[in-house]
Amino acid sequence: MAHRITIANLPDDLKAAIRVLETDRSRVASSRSTLEARISGGAATYGVNTGFGKLAGQRVPDDRLSDLQRNLLVSHAVGVGDPVSPDITRVMLALKLHSLGLGYSGVSESTFARLLAFASRDLLPVIPSRGSVGASGDLAPLAHMALPLIGQGYFWGDGGAHVPAAEVLAAHGMQPIELGAKDGLSLINGTQFMAACGAWVLHRATKLVRSADILAAMSLEALQGSAHPFDERVHAIRPHPGQKDVARNVRILLEESQILESHRDCGKVQDPYCLRCVPQVHGASRDALGYAVNVLETEMNAVTDNPLVFDDGDVISGGNFHGQPLALALDFAAIALAELASISERRIYLLLEGHDGLPRLLMQETGLNSGFMIPQYTAAALVSENKVLCHPASVDSIPTSLGQEDHVSMGSISAIKLLQVLENVQHVFAIELLTAAQALDYRLPLRPGRGVARAHALVRERIPHREGDYLFQDDLAPSVDLIRSSALQRHVEAAGDALV
8 A cells, every 4th residue: 555645744754655666566567557458459548649738639650659758758848947956856756656656657667667766766856946837737847857767867966966867877877768658748747846845845834833933922021922812712712723723832832931920910901913913823824834734645645647547447638737726725825924924023023112121123232233123124025025925826827738738727836936935934033033032131030931931042052142233144044043943843842842
C-alpha cells in the first residue's frame, strides 16, 4: 500500500514514500502492462500515439512513439526565471514519483526506475520557476525536471552550481535512457510544481502560527495590555477552532505574569485591536491555512496525470491535471499569512509610541538616536508588498494550445507568490521579536508570563539590548533565524507549555 503524505510530517513522509516505491513497484508494472495492451490493439490514445493539445487529432506511427515523447520534453522545457530551491525540487521529485507509483499513469518501469534513482541519490534537476499556467499540469517545470533522464538539462551541484546532466549521469555510471510510449506525457502532466511549493510553505506555516501567538503575547505584556479578551468564555460563544486555539495559547503564555498583576486595576477599558483581537485575526488565518492543508494533502496523494490507465483496460482522457483546487487554496494561504504580518506590524508601531512608561522609539536618548523607528518602516514595506502579492492569481486565465486549453488556473503563480509572502512574513515577525524584546527590557524587574519570559530570555541569549543606534542588520539576521527555524516556538514549549 502507498504511503500517505501529510503536511505535518512532510520530510519524513516523502522519504517513507520513496522507500515504499524502492521495494514495491507492482502498481507501476500492472499499469504499464494495461497500457501496452492498449497500444498493441491499435486504438488511438491521446498523447500515446497522437499529438498533444490542439494536435491530438494527428496520429503518430508506432515506430516514432519514443521520438514523440522525447520531443515532448524538449519542446516543453521553456521555463525561465530563477530556479526553485533544491529543497522544493526534492519535494517536487518525490511527489511526482508518489503519483506515478499509484499505478494509473502507465509509465514504463525503466523510466520510473531511473527517476527513482535520482530521488534515492538526491540528484536534483535545476527547474526554472516561471513558465507554467497550471492547467495541463505544470508542463514547463516538470519538463525541466525530466530532461536529465535523456541526458539534457542540469542538476544542482556543490555550492549552487548548475552541472550539465550528461556529466552527472556519467559520474554516477548512468547513460541517458530512451523514453517509452506515454513516458514523457506521464512525466510532465501533473501539479507537482505548485503542490511542492505549497506543501513546503504550509509545512512551515503550520509552525509559524504558534510563533505568531508568542509574539503577540510578548507585545501584549510589553504594552501592559489586558488578558480579559482571551478569557475562555469569550471564545466559547464564538467557537471558531482557530480563534479558540489562539486564545488558549495566549493564556498559557501569560501564566504567572507579574506584569499583568502590576496593572490589574489601572483603569484602562480596552486595548487596540492589534492586541485585543489577536484570537480573532490569528485564528482566522489558522483556519484558512487548515483549509489549504486539506487541499494540499488531497492533491499530494492523488493522480494528476492524463490520460489515466485503469485496471479494466480503459484509458480515459480527463482533466485531473487542472490546478484550480490548488490555485484557490494557495491564494487563500497567501492572504492568511499576509494578515498575520499585517497585525504584527501594527503591534510593532504601537510599541514605538511610548505607551505606559515605555520610551518613545524604545531608546532613552532619541534625537541623537533614531531608535527602532526604521525597522518599522521595513515591516510596513513588507506588509505593503504582501498586499500586492495577495491579488489572486486564480482569477486570471489566458487560453493556450490554440484554444484547446481555454481555461487555465495560473496556480503556479499562486505558488510562487506564496513563497515570497512567507519570506516577507518571517521578516516582519523577526522585527516584532526584536521590538517586543526591547520593550520588555523596560518592564524589568517585573517578570512577564512564563512562556513570554522564556521567549524573551532566548532573544537575549543571542541578541543584546540596545541603547544607541547601530547596524540593525546585525540583529535582524539571528532574529529571522529564530523565526524561520521554529527555535522560538520550540524553546517556549521545552518547559512543558505545549501550544496548539
